Amino acid sequence: MTSKTNTMIKTGNTIVAACNGSFIPESVDSIAPEAFAELQGIRSLTLPKGLKKICENGLMNLENLTLIT
Numbered sequence: 001m002t003s004k005t006n007t008m009i010k011t012g013n014t015i016v017a018a019c020n021g022s023f024i025p026e027s028v029d030s031i032a033p034e035a036f037a038e039l040q041g042i043r044s045l046t047l048p049k050g051l052k053k054i055c056e057n058g059l060m061n062l063e064n065l066t067l068i069t
Contacts, residue, residue, distance in 0.1 A: 031051070031054045
């Protein structure tokens with residue numbers, strides 16, 4: 001099942017596409033390839049405690065990202 005939540009697209013517990021301002025819920029356990037690629041508006045990102053996998057290039061070219069918690 002694919003759903004759109006808080007300006008992102010999820011398939012099951014995987015984020016497949018996000019945009020600036022996306023909130024990652026605790027239910028997410030993986031980030032798909034290029035899900036957050038090249039989102040220049042992201043300055044900080046809070047990853048859920050249950051996150052198990054960030055696929056290759058899942059957080060690619062986030063030039064303004066300065067804090068990951």
